[in-house]
Amino acid sequence: MARIEDYALLGDLQTAALVSTGGSIDWLCLPRFDSPACFAALLDTPDAGHWSLAPAAGGTCTRRRYVDDTVVLETEWVTHDGTVRVIDFMPPRGHAPDVVRIVEGVHGAVAMHSDLKLRFEYGRVVPWVRHHGDRIEALAGPNRVRLRTPVPTKGHEMSTVSDFTVRPGDRVPFVLTWSASHLPSPKTVDAEHALRDTLTFWTDWSKQGNPVRGPYRDAIKRSLITLKALTYEPTGGIVAAATTSLPEQIGGGRNWDYRYCWLRDSTYTLQALISAGYLAEAKAWREWLLRAVAGEPDDLKIMYALDGTRYIPEAELPWLAGYDNSQPVRTGNAASDQLQLDVWGETLDGLALARNAGIARRDDAWDLQVALMNHLEGAWDQPDNGLWEMRGARRHFTHSKVMAWTGANRMASAVRAHPELYGPADRWEALAGTIHADVLAHGYDADRNTFTQSYDAPGLDAALLMIPRVGFLDPKDPRVLGTITAIQNELTEGGLVKRYNTSESDDGLSGGEGLFLACSFWLVDALNLAGQKTEATKLFERLLTLRNDVGLLSEEWDPDTGRQLGNMPQAFSHFPLVTSALQLHAGRGHHSSHPITAPGDPAA
Missing domain, CATH: 2.70.98.40 (Glycoside hydrolase, family 65, N-terminal domain)
Known part of the structure; x- marks a missing residue:
């Protein structure tokens, strides 16, 4: 095989x-x-x-x-x-x-x-x-x-x-x-004509965007091309991967269908495309998003089908043995019905990024954002399933709260920066302050000097590396630096980062998993923003060696066998490669440099 x-x-x-x-x-x-x-x-x-x-x-x-x-x-x-x-x-x-x-x-x-x-x-x-x-x-x-x-x-x-x-x-x-x-039956294409047309299409597309030079040029371009290839052109939706059920551990049961459009993944892909200057794709994604999420804001789904369909039932295909006998093989994804509060914040962050990039504004887009914010205002303090789609009991995940803060922050900032946009900026700023204080009170372990995966619990989570990137705290804040150190000490293997300790989790899933590649890129960004560029560059260049011979990455890496794991190719691996490379080489990329901090917070 x-x-x-x-x-x-x-x-x-x-x-x-x-x-x-x-x-x-x-x-x-x-x-x-x-x-x-x-x-x-x-x-x-x-x-x-x-x-x-x-x-x-x-x-x-x-x-x-x-x-x-x-x-x-x-x-x-x-x-x-x-x-x-x-x-x-x-x-x-x-x-x-x-x-x-x-x-x-x-x-x-x-x-x-x-x-x-x-x-x-x-x-x-x-x-x-x-x-x-x-x-x-x-x-x-x-x-x-x-x-x-x-x-x-x-x-x-x-x-x-x-x-x-x-x-x-x-x-x-x-x-x-x-x-x-x-x-x-459609007419059969001429092979040689189709070859010329295909070469021209991709060559012309690749020339768009901002010029990319330097040592990471080829890696950036290949990742951008891969993200484009994962785009469903008729609607502008972006699938998480091209496959289903490639295992996160050989022989394990963490085998999921990724042929859908996660709002989180799509938003991060949007960040990479905008950073690289591909605004047409960003605009198409924005239009897909507005169509997909239209409706009651409390019914926001974490993922949608390519055309915006919300019902994605999960089923198993018992007649397939699975990749390398890794069963079950699944189609659909039951996580589509989960509550993941971070998605509201990520969606609002993505729309703010599109607005700041100059993508044409629409009144209905702002109306939708206000509706999403109004729902988030009343729901942010609920427990949820978290970024990693935990199938166990809901918890108060620290990352979810940080992204709720991000949503309130972006909405208040939008009203302040754009007089034509309406909204209770004072109230949203106050909400951001409330969430900020809540996270510091319950999501931060002062004795260990680290943020934790969920409130008042000791476990760690690689998603905590996003705290400086969204502007929740300054990248050099001692609490951020302490979290980076804790993750390096407790969540890395051979220098690469795990999502969390599956052996200590009640996520309701069997089997382990490899090292999640996106998390290692997040560590690159956190180190770079903290002023540790040499260490960040060393890790980034090591990650580049994990690509296959044609520059592709799957979801995870198995350090024991030196093999890729998970669905392939994985957008969640390629978009952080782009943003990390742009930040390291050109100082470009997405992070918030002017956060609204809570009154009285030591970081304010």
Whole structure:
């Protein structure tokens, strides 16, 4: 089985595929990110659906890369018989989703083998396949897939296979196209034209935004491109990851579906995009957000489907063995019904950031923010499930209270800075002061000089590293410095940061997890803001070494095996990479430098 870091991403801004170093597409959902997979070998065996295209002799590729600043992947094998290159990409969506693969002969004569095994509904449905000259058609229920290629194909053991040889100058295309079975079949794209168009699209997009130079340029650009590829273009929503159920511990049960739009993740992605100058994407996200959260402010969800749907029921797929036998495999996400108070603050913070970046204001956007703030005003002191979606008893999480403070702070600041915006700034400032004092009284352990995960409890939480970033306290405040030190002493392994101690938690979940990569980037930011730039830079550059060969990060890192863990690629890993890099190299990035502190607080 391929390692999680062996996969590269292909995408068309509406769905994504994962292709391994062995040349196999083992994950693809059509027509959307959250549609049932037609290739699900990632979560089972090849019999659950895959498409391998590689030298007949097999084996891992010799090298691979994305073409410049694009999502066009080149995978190359150097064999005893010669050298061959496979070019994989998904053209930005036209009338239908396409996967295009071009086999290019480079040197010698290399025998190639294609094995296409379509299995709809997450590996459960075998389609009826018909051959028509240079194309095949696979049909099952609502799904129709056509494959067009000039090389001969045949059926073999419930797969469609092709065997052919390429020599220097040969370019053999394969074009796979999905369509709804009740509609007329869309026209098949020309592979070479689609390649040129796809290269142009990504190259032009990458040139937008602020110029990026310096030692972290390639890492920043690849992360920004990955975030863009995780955007559902029709609505502007941003999925947390392209996959479901990749485990946080091999053999464990923390396997979740991340193919949805978390408000928290999307807001942090917005921060990265704005910091890098990609305002069009930020505006599209803002419009998606306003549509998604419209309604009663007390019904704000922590996540939504790509189109803003609120109901995301969780189910298990028992016929799939799970990645490396890590069960269960889940679709949907029951955490969508949790109360996570920090989301109100993060949403208000994100909208404030968009406003300050000059993205056009709308009256209904402010009306919505006032409604969200009015609800937060009456709900901030409730226990909740917290940032990490704890499935145990609700608690008073310190991070949730800090983000409630952030919401009140941003709203009061907006009214002060923008006379055309209405609202009780004095009342919101007073509320911010009340929350601030409450956090210091119950979320800070003076004996240990550290903030704690929840009120009047000893456990730590990496989310506490966000305290200086949102402006709750000065980055060099002794309480902030003490929290950084406590987290380094108690929540790190090999210098990388855990979210919290799962062994001490009542989160209601079984099994452990790896080191959460975003948390280590938060430590980078906290150290940098505290004036410890050398230490911050050292940690950041170590984190860069954890990316795979094409610059992608999953959710977590296993220090024992040196492997990536969790869903892939993970927006929650890539957006902090961007903001950390910009802060370290250019002094850009998002943090509040003028917080409103509580009267009488020592930091005021």
